Amino acid sequence: MRSTTPIRTAALGLALLAGGLTACTDSSRSSTANADQAPTAAQPAAASSLVLRIGTDDGPETPAGAQITHFAEEVARLSDGSISVHPDWHAAGDGVPHWDQAVARMAARGDLDLAMVPARAWDALGVTSLTALNAPFLVDSDELTAAVVAGDLADDLMSGLEDAGVVGFGLFPEGLRHPFGFGEPLRGPTDYDGELVRSPHSRTTRAVFAALGARVTEADVDTSTQRGAESSYALTPAGVATGNVVFYPKVNSLVVNEDVRTQLSDEQWGTLNEAADRTRDWVLRTLPADNASAEEFCAEGGRIVAATPTDLADLRESTATVTASLRTDPVTAGILGRIEDLKESTTAAEPTTSCGTGGPSxxxxxxxxxxxxxxxxxxxxxxxxxxxxxxxxxxxxxxxxxxxxxxxxxxxxxxxxxxxxxxxxxxxxxxxxxxxxxxxxxxxxxxxxxxxxxxxxxxxxxxxxxxxxxxxxxxxxxxxxxxxxxxxxxx
Known part of the structure; x- marks a missing residue:
């Protein structure tokens, strides 16, 4: 068994010296994680006039961790070192249910200045504008994901975040999500009916699997109780992947606490936005394509199969009610329509649908x-x-x-x-x-x-x-x- 004990970094508050910006030092706004190591907001950073603390549930070795690290480097470079971004890995602590939402709430309360939160998580906090990203079988390719996060749609997708007490200023893809069946593949709706599937907490994703007759859990993978998992080639521990079934992409949202945003100067806010744009472009250049990840998954003993055309049609029919429900929100309906139009003009690579089927050595x-x-x-x-x-x-x-x-x-x-x-x-x-x-x-x-x-x-x-x-x-x-x-x- 591997060690999953997260390695913590020291929690850093918002330390502001220049420009007349003053951070709140109320104890109700300070994180309890690493409190013995954390400087208060009144403590200056040695070389930076502005220190921002960014939280995530992930660790530094994950795709989201790499995105945060790159963003911090861009901020330091663009600001000539006057702004520092310090990560707080696994910010909400160990064993916390709904961990992504816990980090999101920390950012909304001001316990964190910035946060990197999966877009799917925000629907549990009442944000509906991002739910279009998790409409079943809509955004189903790397090419379409890139077009969505890098275009005008990004601002509309993040527009609802202010209702949760944060301001969004970056969307970074992390990969497409496939079904991974434990023992046998997950192809059509009958494979899900009455089963338990692992998937991180989200109202929209829960609705998708409920439409297929499945229950979901965010517990650790357990093949003795779970039928499979919704995951990506790079992150799944095991399972038989169904390569031509893509539920949706995982996209990370970069947000800032709304009070922190109002205290930033125009120059500081511009620097953060440019760093976010450059980080997004870096992610789009360097993130392995789904097919490349599939190839590595196969080389490491993984197995990929295909769903039949009938399976695919049945999956879409079974989950159509989820998309219809999303359309009842006017903002989401407009975003869904624009993504559908964009999909028609986007050429996507054919997915990998077979490997490991020749039998073991x-x-x-x-x-x-x-x-x-x-x-x-x-x-x-x-x-x-x-x-x-x-x-x-x-x-x-x-x-x-x-x-x-x-x-x-x-x-x-x-x-x-x-x-x-x-x-x-x-x-x-x-x-x-x-x-x-x-x-x-x-x-x-x-x-x-x-x-x-x-x-x-x-x-x-x-x-x-x-x-x-x-x-x-x-x-x-x-x-x-x-x-x-x-x-x-x-x-």
């Missing part, structure tokens, strides 16, 4: 089975692992199923606040010439690799480890991938 199938291993606190410490959080999160009794390139794992925590609870995970793996590559997810660096050998009793032994997340994770992988005892065949 002999190297992969010979590992098929169910295994167990017990990882102790003592073993981690003996290996040189020093992070107590990572030890607590990874020590425990594991049951691992390997099935033609897909792994499923159940861990019973041995220590820490989750002691006795069970974590479920899934992902993919490849084996080539006896070298196992284990993908915890399809994010950059989320892999472990080791030589694997099947023992006479069927157990697995590992050696020569490496890990994409650095030296301490190599130490952890030596403990995790050591000896797995075979306990049976696949059910």
């Amino acid at each position: 002999d190297d992969v199938t010979r590992l098929n089975g169910v295994y167990r291993t017990n990882i102790t606190v003592k073993a981690f410490r003996a290996a040189g692992v020093t992070s107590e959080d990572r030890i607590q999160e990874n020590a425990g009794a594991y049951t691992i199923s390997l099935d033609d390139g897909t792994w499923e794992m159940a861990q019973v925590y041995a220590t820490g606040p989750q002691k006795g609870e069970t974590w479920h995970g899934t992902g993919s793996y490849t084996v080539e010439d006896g070298r196992l590559t284990w993908y915890w997810s399809h994010e950059d660096g989320a892999w472990t690799t080791a030589d694997v050998a099947v023992q006479p009793d069927g157990s697995l032994r590992f050696r020569n480890h490496d890990d994409g997340e650095g030296p301490e994770f190599v130490l952890m992988s030596r403990v995790h991938f050591h000896h797995w005892r075979r306990v049976g065949d696949l059910p």
Whole structure:
């Protein structure tokens, strides 16, 4: 299991020295996260006259994290260092339900100066103008997404944010969202009926899956209870993708608290807007195309299938009521119409609809089975692992199923606040010439690799480890991938 303990940055308030701008220092407007490290708004920044704190639920290694980092760099460059943007990763804290909405509310209250929030999240706070981005099967290509966020439509999409207490000034794509079926693909409506699907909280997306007969959860992936997930090739941990089904794109919104906005000078506000525009253009230049992400997903053991024309027609028919409901809002209706017109004039690439269908290699199938291993606190410490959080999160009794390139794992925590609870995970793996590559997810660096050998009793032994997340994770992988005892065949 990977460490998901977020690494926090120090929370930074709005520190304003030049231009007569004064930040509020009321304790009700300061974040409780990292309070012991956070300078108050009255504390000056060493080299900047304006310091803005931007919050997100994501970490620095994510696509949204990269967008924030680039935006901060653009602001510093355009302002000659007079404005600094400091990220607050996982700003709302751990274990918070509806995490995206929690960050959005922090920005609206003024606990954050700026925020990066997925556009889909705002409908739960009463913002309707952005819901057109999540109308089912409307914005279904990279090309159309780019045309929407870079054109005149962007301002109209963000126009409703002021009702939530923030001002929007940037929309950044993060990728198209496909269905990923656990076990079997999710093709047509009957595959969803009565099932539980993982999807981050949003009223619109909840309505989409309800129209297909499914319930949604924002809980961690659990293949024992969930039928699949709505995700992207780069972020999904596992599952069989349906390549020609695109629900909608994920688009991140960049917002500023409305009170902070009124205190900014015209020059400062202009700098932030230009930095946002340049960041959007950078995202559009560098974000991997959906087909490129699909190719990498396939190379990492993923499998992609296609929905039939009948499946696609049935999906659209089943969810037509969602789009009809969105049209009852006059602003949304106008935006939907403009996107539909734009779609007619946009040429989109054909989606990837097949890979991994030729069957797994002999190297992969010979590992098929169910295994167990017990990882102790003592073993981690003996290996040189020093992070107590990572030890607590990874020590425990594991049951691992390997099935033609897909792994499923159940861990019973041995220590820490989750002691006795069970974590479920899934992902993919490849084996080539006896070298196992284990993908915890399809994010950059989320892999472990080791030589694997099947023992006479069927157990697995590992050696020569490496890990994409650095030296301490190599130490952890030596403990995790050591000896797995075979306990049976696949059910």
